[in-house]
Structure formats: structure tokens, C-alpha cells
């Protein structure tokens with residue numbers, strides 16, 4: 001059953017409003033997305049993404065879905081692991097983000113075995129039991145219906161395949177004071193100064209607070225059918241990596 005209301009940051013909105021508002025945020029940030037990631041995370045997002053791709057344990061011949069792929073950071077890190085055998089589908093509903101990603105990958109000579117799909121996680125246009133890995137980095141908290149999306153992803157994964165999620169999470173108590181000041185005061189200021197857009201970065205801070213904590217997300221993966229689920233905290237839980245396996249069809 002679709003949810004009757006959901007959250008857009010701290011606001012209660014209908015699912016349709018959330019989809020529309022999230023679309024507007026990423027339309028607005030697409031041009032500055034990469035530079036803002038470096039500035040806001042002090043470059044840490046690169047380390048998190050490298051580690052995420054390392055533990056995804058991708059091998060030649062794998063079929064990979066990079067969901068909420070945005071400007072393609074994860075696809076770019078995954079591509080060399082295939083050694084030219086297999087395929088990565090970069091999927092995102094936002095045309096502006098996907099186009100930025102496509103241009104960046106082409107500039108870096110990455111175009112073989114990479115496909116593009118413009119679609120939402122809640123209604124994915126792919127064959128069931130097809131992918132060896134689905135990667136989802138910093139996308140899940142923007143989804144309108146997370147439960148439905150996780151079930152849809154489960155259906156697309158082959159038995160023996162895995163879902164890997166990299167997402168902001170709940171930091172340990174000792175760093176919450178600093179983290180709150182950073183995300184609610186500094187982030188919107190940086191958004192205003194650099195991207196001329198404080199609102200989108202206010203949404204970023206709020207959406208992180210509304211996102212399920214580590215244990216709740218693990219429970220959601222299990223409810224969607226995933227088995228042998230676990231998570232790793234990075235930097236005191238600022239972000240976490242969740243993994244779920246699909247063992248049988």
C-alpha cells in the first residue's frame with residue numbers, strides 16, 4: 001500500500017508532493033553537485049565511496065544496477081572492476097543529474113558497458129532476477145516509498161546477489177552536538193554562498209535526520225526479503241553501509 005503522507009525534510013507532504021519537491025532539489029543542485037560534495041564533506045565522500053565499492057566485491061561479468069546514480073561517482077569507481085566484461089546500468093529519475101553523469105563519464109573515457117535508464121526506484125523497468133549487485137549511494141533517503149523500492153530492488157537481484165546501501169545515518173552520541181551545528185548552521189550557509197541555494201542544503205540536513213537509523217534500516221531490508229543483512233558504521237556513524245543478500249528466488 002502506498003503511504004498516505006511522507007516527509008520532505010521536516011514537512012509532512014503527500015507522496016506526489018515529495019516526488020515533485022525532490023525532483024526540484026536535484027534539478028537545482030545538478031550543476032554544482034560534485035563540487036558541493038567535496039566542499040561539504042571536506043572530501044570525505046570520496047573515501048566513503050571508494051570503501052563502499054571495495055566491499056561490493058564486484059567481479060568481471062557482473063550485471064550491476066547503480067540506482068539513484070546521480071552524477072555517476074559510484075559507476076565510475078565500479079567500471080574498472082568489470083575489466084570490460086559485464087555491464088553497469090546507471091539509473092536515476094532526474095534527467096539533469098544523469099546528463100551531468102553521462103558527460104563526466106564520457107570525459108573520463110568511460111562509456112563501454114555502461115547503460116543509462118531514467119526511472120524511479122519505486123517502479124523499475126528491469127527484468128527480475130537479473131542483477132548481481134545493486135548499489136545505492138546517498139539515494140534512499142530521497143525515495144518517496146522506501147519499503148516499496150526495497151521490495152522492487154529485491155525482485156531484480158539474482159539469487160546469490162546483493163544490495164549495498166551507502167547512506168547518512170545516526171552518528172554516535174559524542175559527535176551529535178558538533179554534527180548538528182555543522183549540518184544545520186554551516187551546510188545551508190555553504191549552500192547559500194557556493195551554490196546560491198540555502199533551501200536545498202537545508203533539505204539535505206533535514207532529510208538526514210528523518211532517515212531511519214542503522215537498526216531500523218536493517219529491519220527494513222529484512223522485511224523486503226533480504227537475508228544475512230548487516231551494516232558497518234563509518235566515521236562514528238555519520239554514514240553507514242548496509243548489505244543484504246538475496247539467497248533464493
Ligand SMILES: C[S@@+](CC[C@H](N)C(=O)[O-])C[C@H]1O[C@@H](n2cnc3c(N)ncnc32)[C@H](O)[C@@H]1O
Pocket residue numbers: 022026067068069070071072073074091092093094097119120121122136137138139142143144
Ligand atoms: C544525493 S544524490 C546521490 C548520487 C550518487 N549516487 C552519489 O552518491 O553521488 C541522490 C540521487 O537520488 C535520486 N533520486 C531521488 N528520488 C529517487 C527515487 N525515487 N528513485 C531513484 N532515485 C531517486 C536523485 O535524482 C539524485 O540523483
